[in-house]
Amino acid sequence: MADLLVVGSVALDSVETPFGRVQEVLGGAATYFSFSASFFAPVHLIGIVGDDFPSEHVRLLRDRGVDVGGLKTSRGRTFRWTGEYGYDLNEAKTLDTQLNVFAEFRPALDERLRRTPFLFLANIDPELQLDVLRQMAVRPRLVALDTMNFWIQGKRDALLKVLAEVDIVTINDAEARQLAGEPNLVKAARVIAGMGPKTIVVKRGEYGAMLVVNGAFFVVPAYPLEAVYDPTGAGDTFAGGFMGYLASQEQVSAAALRRAMVYGSVMASFTVEDFSLDRLKRLEPAEIEERYGAFHDLVRLEA
Amino acid sequence: MADLLVVGSVALDSVETPFGRVQEVLGGAATYFSFSASFFAPVHLIGIVGDDFPSEHVRLLRDRGVDVGGLKTSRGRTFRWTGEYGYDLNEAKTLDTQLNVFAEFRPALDERLRRTPFLFLANIDPELQLDVLRQMAVRPRLVALDTMNFWIQGKRDALLKVLAEVDIVTINDAEARQLAGEPNLVKAARVIAGMGPKTIVVKRGEYGAMLVVNGAFFVVPAYPLEAVYDPTGAGDTFAGGFMGYLASQEQVSAAALRRAMVYGSVMASFTVEDFSLDRLKRLEPAEIEERYGAFHDLVRLEA
Numbered sequence: 001m002a003d004l005l006v007v008g009s010v011a012l013d014s015v016e017t018p019f020g021r022v023q024e025v026l027g028g029a030a031t032y033f034s035f036s037a038s039f040f041a042p043v044h045l046i047g048i049v050g051d052d053f054p055s056e057h058v059r060l061l062r063d064r065g066v067d068v069g070g071l072k073t074s075r076g077r078t079f080r081w082t083g084e085y086g087y088d089l090n091e092a093k094t095l096d097t098q099l100n101v102f103a104e105f106r107p108a109l110d111e112r113l114r115r116t117p118f119l120f121l122a123n124i125d126p127e128l129q130l131d132v133l134r135q136m137a138v139r140p141r142l143v144a145l146d147t148m149n150f151w152i153q154g155k156r157d158a159l160l161k162v163l164a165e166v167d168i169v170t171i172n173d174a175e176a177r178q179l180a181g182e183p184n185l186v187k188a189a190r191v192i193a194g195m196g197p198k199t200i201v202v203k204r205g206e207y208g209a210m211l212v213v214n215g216a217f218f219v220v221p222a223y224p225l226e227a228v229y230d231p232t233g234a235g236d237t238f239a240g241g242f243m244g245y246l247a248s249q250e251q252v253s254a255a256a257l258r259r260a261m262v263y264g265s266v267m268a269s270f271t272v273e274d275f276s277l278d279r280l281k282r283l284e285p286a287e288i289e290e291r292y293g294a295f296h297d298l299v300r301l302e303a
Numbered sequence: 304m305a306d307l308l309v310v311g312s313v314a315l316d317s318v319e320t321p322f323g324r325v326q327e328v329l330g331g332a333a334t335y336f337s338f339s340a341s342f343f344a345p346v347h348l349i350g351i352v353g354d355d356f357p358s359e360h361v362r363l364l365r366d367r368g369v370d371v372g373g374l375k376t377s378r379g380r381t382f383r384w385t386g387e388y389g390y391d392l393n394e395a396k397t398l399d400t401q402l403n404v405f406a407e408f409r410p411a412l413d414e415r416l417r418r419t420p421f422l423f424l425a426n427i428d429p430e431l432q433l434d435v436l437r438q439m440a441v442r443p444r445l446v447a448l449d450t451m452n453f454w455i456q457g458k459r460d461a462l463l464k465v466l467a468e469v470d471i472v473t474i475n476d477a478e479a480r481q482l483a484g485e486p487n488l489v490k491a492a493r494v495i496a497g498m499g500p501k502t503i504v505v506k507r508g509e510y511g512a513m514l515v516v517n518g519a520f521f522v523v524p525a526y527p528l529e530a531v532y533d534p535t536g537a538g539d540t541f542a543g544g545f546m547g548y549l550a551s552q553e554q555v556s557a558a559a560l561r562r563a564m565v566y567g568s569v570m571a572s573f574t575v576e577d578f579s580l581d582r583l584k585r586l587e588p589a590e591i592e593e594r595y596g597a598f599h600d601l602v603r604l605e606a
Binding site for chain 2: 018087088183184185186187204207208210216217218219220221224225226227228255258259262295296297298299300301302
């Protein structure tokens, strides 16, 4: 069991889906990631919030065992995101983004955290991702990075620089194609591997996720759910389960990577069942194992 | 090993994709279906072509062992379809449809075919699908039906009537939601099962296919291919492999259904590798088994 460090956003989200709306609830990539990963391994969170950030949210993370010593409170307002989803729930439409204190986020790792063996660079400015990587005193055993179209388009050079130094990239279908400049996903994965990360996790929303390692593919579907209320945070929750599971294992073997893909999918399948982290808050470890079994039923060739 | 009957279109397709274009090549649902199914079981085809239909196409089917005794040649021109695909290859844009002799298609089954144990009603007017079902002297062991948005919208009553009498429906994501009037696919599958077919095969294009039987799900991804040239006929090729495999088995068991889903996906993965039936024409049975094994690698949880 190894420790895991995540650097990313902590936010207050306002979300509307066809199934309801919530105002200024707990959100942010690092939040979803760390909460999810905490079921598998010790997690340390580096982030920033404003002085308006409700203390109950910090308590929630702390109660799950997340080390929030690196969550800085700055004078000003917390990062706010407002978005909505249509019936297909596949893509968020961002209505408003207020960076607030997040605009001045300069992650600083204390001596202790610079030796964390598993590192997840959530979706932030690739210059900051690179800066975090540079702060590590020892090259972590595993570094994963998440990114998005905004950085692929706007900060391509910086992104390529940090990509060259990571082991795993998590990215969605369209962004993988955009990053590689190649419409075929198999070829796109090869192009991306050539940029640095030998392992690529392609996130496909309601269709699940695909793992590509040295040209070999593994696909895990999304769990068929009757009630999907809010997909916000699904990708980061997936990454938390994925990295958390890997950190809990002796070795990042091919078999462990496959199981990590399923644990990531399991965790994401819970997140989307309610708004914010509401479903994760009531999640019991036994439910994780139960759904892992259900995933097994979902994909095994022999009935 | 049981016989299989397919009723549907035989066409001349003109297709443009980002990877090339073809003019008036062999196409049609019954064509793709029967060619694909012929690798697994004896197939009988009921269809109609015009007197302009190249005899080489008939020979091709006959050489694969497809019984084309029920392929009627009528005075006039063969059904023609013209379509194009963009880079995502997910949805065809129909540029032109000329029904020609297909407009007068009235499938007539001879005495012998009325006792075929496996029946596939390809995507045609649901009134014709029902008419074929009524002609069966013995209720087939398994009846599957394919349909599309055009009939869901335009001939809903007739479609509901025939759906009530079939065992399996093959349908794409969006059409399943449209048919059920329900955006959630899990709920939509339950609504459709209530209409008659206890087994639902949801076709998801580049994401593969999903099987729903009595509320239990099985998902098979599409095979990750480097070269996808033309998705035309993928769904019907899938159905051919799926039904052909089932017809080759002693029993339509839960395990056989899962394996059939994979064989359907295997066959579809070949079709899209070239235009028309060009890849299927050069397909060797050993390649089918090889790719079946590759699918196994693609989904198994343990590396």
